Amino acid sequence: MRSKSVESMIRVDHAGEYAAVCIYHGQGVVFSRTRDADKIQEMQEHERVHFRYFNNLILQRRVRPTLFLPVWHVAGVALGYVTAMMGKKAAMACTAAVEEVICDHYSNQVAQLDDSERDLSDKILQFCAEEREHMETAISCGAEE
């Protein structure tokens, strides 16, 4: 297992979870007084946990974090905010789409990891399952409207 590609995986995942937190933040701002606020908060908390995990990996393994973090911050919050302003359905559609992409991405990564990174691949699988839950929550929420 080339350590360089593990490093870049960690970097990408770190950025991805950071962006996810930002997206939920943007959506949460718009929905802050509605019933969905709780759900969004909960999902954001999951993403935060994921982010903290990758953050720790970055520090432990001395991986270089991505230079574009500020860009993802702005883009994420903007995306969340705009889709939320477009309405609940749009927001949920956005969430579902993002989570689906993330889940695919995680599955690809796990396929690339070998046995030397057992812990990492287990964690990623777990995160993948949680993201899939988010996706299903979003779909069911959007479908109810």
Place this chain on the structure above:
Amino acid sequence: MYRTAAKRLLSSTTVVKSSDARFRLRNLQTIVTSTGICTSANPQSISNQNPNNQNQIPRTKPNQSDSTASSSPTSSSSSRPTSFTADEARRRHHHHHDERRIPRVKYQDEQARVLHASLCHVMKLGWSEEAMIAGARDAGVSPAIVGSFPRKDAALVEFFMDECLQKLIDRIDSGEELQNLAPSTPSNIPTSFKQRAILLDEIWHTAGDEGSDINWYVKRTVVGGIYSTTEIYMLTDSSPDFRDTWSFLDDRVKDAFDFKKTIQEAQYLAEAVGAGMGNSLQGFVKRVFQG
């Protein structure tokens, strides 16, 4: 792992403040620039002291081993030197002592031996192919091997710098009293971007950096600036024991932490540039409308 070594070095500091980070950073900087990285004047010591550990082929970055035993740092920005006992620290870094390697160009055994031997000739023959040919002869290898190096002259220089960097890392690992190393004139350790990046990462890591966002880049850029200016200063310094350089270094580090002053200087610079541009624009416009 470096944090433990650095903490051992600075075991007297238990106060946690930004001044602590400053102290550690300064200390680290003196460590780096004063390290016994000798020029070609003293390559024997390098080739003699590293007979075993440099020639292994797979040079994986030991991030895996680091993650298992090193304490997992939180992402809080104030790095607190937790109370490691000296024993625990010693145990930890001995465990990792053999595993810390920088990512280097891989050389086969023979090539590495030739490079080692060539270092001794650099003083007379310069960083050139002649030195490598002489080195090959010393190592008992046919001089034709010189042709097989991917980048010839650059290979020798790169090898030397990698050795210096590795030696520095080993020194940090073993937690020696780095202040008392016997330096001859220090050489420019990293002139290539990648090695510089590694060096800056080392410096910050030993000083206990825990940022993982844009600060990561900002800090390394700042330290890079401090390092280059200090290095250049050191080349023209003739005071005993490089005392002037250390005080220069102290001032630079203080500058870095003194944000207000930095911002003000940036403002002055911006104003000066703006005034200059304004004047030149004015002159240009005048000329256009006259001519």
